[in-house]
Amino acid sequence: xxxxxxxxxxxxxxxxxxxxxxxxxxxxxxxxxxxxxxxxxxxxxxxxxxxxxxxxxxxxxxxxxxxxxxxxxxxxxxxxxxxxxxxxxxxxxxxxxxxxxxxxxxxxxxxxxxxxxxxxxxxxxxxxxxxxxxxxxxxxxxxxxxxxxxxxxxxxxxxxxxxxxxxxxxxxxxxxxxxxxxxxxxxxxxxxxxxxxxxxxxxxxxxxxxxxxxxxxxxxxxxxxxxxxxxxxxxxxxxxxxxxxxxxxxxxxxxxxxxxxxxxxxxxxxxxxxxxxxxxxxxxxxxxxxxxxxxxxxxxxxxxxxxxxxxxxxxxxxxxxxxxx
Amino acid sequence: xxxxxxxxxxxxxxxxxxxxxxxxxxxxxxxxxxxxxxxxxxxxxxxxxxxxxxxxxxxxxxxxxxxxxxxxxxxxxxxxxxxxxxxxxxxxxxxxxxxxxxxxxxxxxxxxxxxxxxxxxxxxxxxxxxxxxxxxxxxxxxxxxxxxxxxxxxxxxxxxxxxxxxxxxxxxxxxxxxxxxxxxxxxxxxxxxxxxxxxxxxxxxxxxxxxxxxxxxxxxxxxxxxxxxxxxxxxxxxxxxxxxxxxxxxxxxxxxxxxxxxxxxxxxxxxxxxxxxxxxxxxxxxxxxxxxxxxxxxxxxxxxxxxxxxxxxxxxxxxxxxxxxxxxxxxxxxxxxxxxxxxxxxxx
Amino acid sequence: xxxxxxxxxxxxxxxxxxxxxxxxxxxxxxxxxxxxxxxxxxxxxxxxxxxxxxxxxxxxxxxxxxxxxxxxxxxxxxx
Numbered sequence: 001x002x003x004x005x006x007x008x009x010x011x012x013x014x015x016x017x018x019x020x021x022x023x024x025x026x027x028x029x030x031x032x033x034x035x036x037x038x039x040x041x042x043x044x045x046x047x048x049x050x051x052x053x054x055x056x057x058x059x060x061x062x063x064x065x066x067x068x069x070x071x072x073x074x075x076x077x078x079x080x081x082x083x084x085x086x087x088x089x090x091x092x093x094x095x096x097x098x099x100x101x102x103x104x105x106x107x108x109x110x111x112x113x114x115x116x117x118x119x120x121x122x123x124x125x126x127x128x129x130x131x132x133x134x135x136x137x138x139x140x141x142x143x144x145x146x147x148x149x150x151x152x153x154x155x156x157x158x159x160x161x162x163x164x165x166x167x168x169x170x171x172x173x174x175x176x177x178x179x180x181x182x183x184x185x186x187x188x189x190x191x192x193x194x195x196x197x198x199x200x201x202x203x204x205x206x207x208x209x210x211x212x213x214x215x216x217x218x219x220x221x222x223x224x225x226x227x228x229x230x231x232x233x234x235x236x237x238x239x240x241x242x243x244x245x246x247x248x249x250x251x252x253x254x255x256x257x258x259x260x261x262x263x264x265x266x267x268x269x270x271x272x273x274x275x276x277x278x279x280x281x282x283x284x285x286x287x288x289x290x291x292x293x294x295x296x297x298x299x300x301x302x303x304x305x306x307x308x309x310x311x312x313x314x315x316x317x318x319x320x321x322x323x324x325x
Numbered sequence: 326x327x328x329x330x331x332x333x334x335x336x337x338x339x340x341x342x343x344x345x346x347x348x349x350x351x352x353x354x355x356x357x358x359x360x361x362x363x364x365x366x367x368x369x370x371x372x373x374x375x376x377x378x379x380x381x382x383x384x385x386x387x388x389x390x391x392x393x394x395x396x397x398x399x400x401x402x403x404x405x406x407x408x409x410x411x412x413x414x415x416x417x418x419x420x421x422x423x424x425x426x427x428x429x430x431x432x433x434x435x436x437x438x439x440x441x442x443x444x445x446x447x448x449x450x451x452x453x454x455x456x457x458x459x460x461x462x463x464x465x466x467x468x469x470x471x472x473x474x475x476x477x478x479x480x481x482x483x484x485x486x487x488x489x490x491x492x493x494x495x496x497x498x499x500x501x502x503x504x505x506x507x508x509x510x511x512x513x514x515x516x517x518x519x520x521x522x523x524x525x526x527x528x529x530x531x532x533x534x535x536x537x538x539x540x541x542x543x544x545x546x547x548x549x550x551x552x553x554x555x556x557x558x559x560x561x562x563x564x565x566x567x568x569x570x571x572x573x574x575x576x577x578x579x580x581x582x583x584x585x586x587x588x589x590x591x592x593x594x595x596x597x598x599x600x601x602x603x604x605x606x607x608x609x610x611x612x613x614x615x616x617x618x619x620x621x622x623x624x625x626x627x628x629x630x631x632x633x634x635x636x637x638x639x640x641x642x643x644x645x646x647x648x649x650x651x652x653x654x655x656x657x658x659x660x661x662x663x664x665x666x667x668x669x670x671x672x673x
Numbered sequence: 674x675x676x677x678x679x680x681x682x683x684x685x686x687x688x689x690x691x692x693x694x695x696x697x698x699x700x701x702x703x704x705x706x707x708x709x710x711x712x713x714x715x716x717x718x719x720x721x722x723x724x725x726x727x728x729x730x731x732x733x734x735x736x737x738x739x740x741x742x743x744x745x746x747x748x749x750x751x752x
Contacts, residue, residue, distance in 0.1 A: 175697075178432050179432075179436075179699070179700070180697050180698070180699045181697070181698040181699070182696055182697040182698065183696065184697075242695045242696065243695055243696045243697060245695055246678075246694040246695025246696060246697045247694075247695075247697050249676075249678040249694065249695075250432075250678050250680075250694055250697060250699065250716070251432065251676075252676035303361070304361075305359070305360050305361040305537070306360070306537070307329075307333075307360050307361065307362075307365060307537045307538075307541070308333070308361075308365065309360055309361020309362060309363075309364040309365045309537075310361045310364045311358055311359065311360075311361040311364065311671050312670070312671045312672055314669070314670040314671065314672075317410075317650040317651060317670075321406025321407070321409055321430055322405070322406045322430065322432050323405065323406050323407045323676055324405045324406075324407060324432075324455070324459065324675065324676050324717065324718045326734075326737050326738055326741050327737050327740050327741040327744060328737065329737070332737075332740070350675070352675060352676060405718070432718065432719055433702075433718045433719020433720065434718060434719070435702055435719050435720070436719065455675070456675060458675035458677070458717055458722065459675065459717065459718055461705055461720075461722070462702075462717070462718050462719070462720045465702060465704055465705070465720065468704075507675070509675035509676075509677045509715070509717060509722070510675065512677075512715060512722055512723045513722065534732065536729070536733075538733055538736070539733075539736070542733075542736045542737070542740060545740055546739075546740060546743070549740070549743045549744065553743075553746070561736055561739070562732075563726070563727060563732060563735060564725045564726055564727040564728070564729070564731070564732040565715050565723050565725055565726075571705060571706070571722060571723060573704075573705050573706070574705045574722060577705065
């Protein structure tokens with residue numbers, strides 16, 4: 001069925017959309033009350049964040065916009081050392097969107113929320129004119145498990161861990177657009193279990209960041225700026241699969257600046273680096289984790305290249321578009 | 326056999342006269358930075374970047390024409406990603422999209438056939454930029470346009486040829502000791518294309534591949550030639566480059582294109598330095614010949630000196646201040662392959 | 674100036690070939706070259722522009738051999 005403007009009217013069609021899709025899949029006692037706001041039980045201090053999702057295509061190898069919408073927000077909470085608890089979901093549908101597609105997305109959101117240990121407790125739908133696209137906003141709260149984790153908290157001598165291979169989400173999306181066949185799937189994943197593993201191993205984590213838009217190069221520059229330090233990474237330690245290398249060489253892209261949706265960095269005291277690495281590698285989402293570099297005195301991000309040279313690593317400018325020259 | 330370690334050691338310890346080597350390929354420029362080559366060699370070996378980025382030497386009026394076409398009713402501009410951020414006088418294609426312009430990024434010019442066939446009511450224009458590596462592909466595209474009898478796909482050309490630009494540099498710039506010749510252009514035109522220049526100007530021309538080792542080996546080769554007082558064309562990218570190039574590609578170029586003088590952004594007019602559609606194929610031209618090339622660089626911009634290797638980007642007073650990738654004043658800052666763009670990203 | 678990448682020809686269909694670049698398959702136009710199955714071609718903007726005569730490792734060995742000769746004052750052929 002095609003969703004038209006009447007489904008955003010607030011009347012009968014709107015409630016049928018809510019009942020037949022959202023309540024059916026998100027089903028939980030808080031949401032089912034259909035109050036104007038969710039009333040929640042939480043312990044202690046909370047982390048609270050929001051994120052919007054506008055991906056084309058809506059479905060890709062390894063996930064869809066619904067999976068992204070849950071992972072994006074729970075990962076942002078997890079990076080602050082919080083256990084994600086509750087999400088809200090706002091949908092903006094363009095007229096012409098397909099209700100079956102929307103239902104598939106809602107189903108994926110539920111599955112991903114279950115894996116991430118969160119409930120979707122409030123929602124909203126609007127329909128606007130357009131050509132059938134779907135946009136989602138999620139907000140979330142989580143309970144802080146460890147205080148003081150911050151992008152401004154990196155210390156000289158700390159080591160930087162990266163949880164796995166770079167560039168998979170970006171490449172999965174772009175392969176579809178560019179007609180390149182491969183087995184690259186988006187790495188889209190909820191990462192709280194990785195964070196929990198680090199905290200349970202007693203690691204004194206100083207800073208965590210999920211490596212999303214802008215890629216690792218951009219995130220490391222944020223670390224260097226906020227912590228007023230220099231980040232030094234080794235090119236030979238960067239985990240990049242052969243397939244991604246090939247993909248990047250075709251389109252003239254750089255894995256350092258490609259988006260990921262299931263990768264994080266953790267900055268930990270140097271003496272705990274190996275222990276933190278082992279904790280990460282025990283988790284399926286951290287199987288290819290690596291210690292990629294250190295925090296030094298100074299500013300900016302430097303890379304020791306495979307040939308033993310040294311160079312600066314800057315942030316991403318504009319979009320990472322395929323290049324031929 | 327000499328090892329990479331030995332080469333690196335010798336390049337690092339070089340303490341003879343200062344040597345200036347120019348690379349004329351954006352992908353070489355990029356590789357020199359990505360591999361941290363400058364940090365591996367003696368400061369007495371200066372690597373400078375020539376006009377090797379087709380996007381950077383594309384005049385701003387050409388970009389203006391693309392922007393204008395993208396905003397024209399029932400028109401759509403097709404382009405490589407490289408052109409999206411390049412600013413003309415009326416902004417960039419990215420900005421044109423924000424104003425309602427129709428622009429699509431493609432990986433191959435041949436993908437434009439599908440677009441034109443699926444949507445016969447739209448006039449598609451491919452932003453045909455590039456050097457000799459890319460030009461034969463536009464020839465193949467024209468083959469198909471003719472075969473399929475498509476009337477809604479045209480080219481707006483800004484196609485440069487490298488040897489006239491090298492000649493211009495050799496003629497006007499006395500301080501350059503040797504050239505690292507472009508790898509993939511040489512695949513098409515052959516290493517023999519540099520013979521006359523090497524002979525006439527007495528300078529080594531080394532055709533290099535793109536790995537860090539290739540570049541170090543090319544620099545070392547240049548050192549050896551200068552040590553022996555030789556000035557030869559040396560092909561060190563033998564897996565891909567032959568003496569005569571790719572004859573099929575050259576014949577495709579000759580079938581559709583002819584040489585003309587052209588305007589290089591930041592340099593000016595260089596005779597015989599460009600390829601335009603022959604008069605027999607004018608119906609496929611989206612107005613390239615009507616572009617009036619009269620422009621001056623913005624005030625204070627020293628891109629000309631940068632492109633000609635007279636100064637490095639950091640010596641330009643605008644570099645990193647009013648001229649950055651996010652707000653590029655001069656052409657060398659606009660593209661990922663532009664000399665200033667690459668230097669800016671790797672500053673520090 | 675021109676991004677190009679080597680790939681292995683795994684299927685030929687007239688003017689087009691399927692080419693593998695480290696487990697990425699793309700359709701490439703081969704009208705500028707005459708590759709055989711299993712050949713490595715250099716791909717630029719969706720077209721094969723060259724059939725490669727050596728692999729990367731061979732080329733590097735060759736390069737260092739050349740330099741060795743020249744170091745010892747035996748410059749090889751000019752090309």
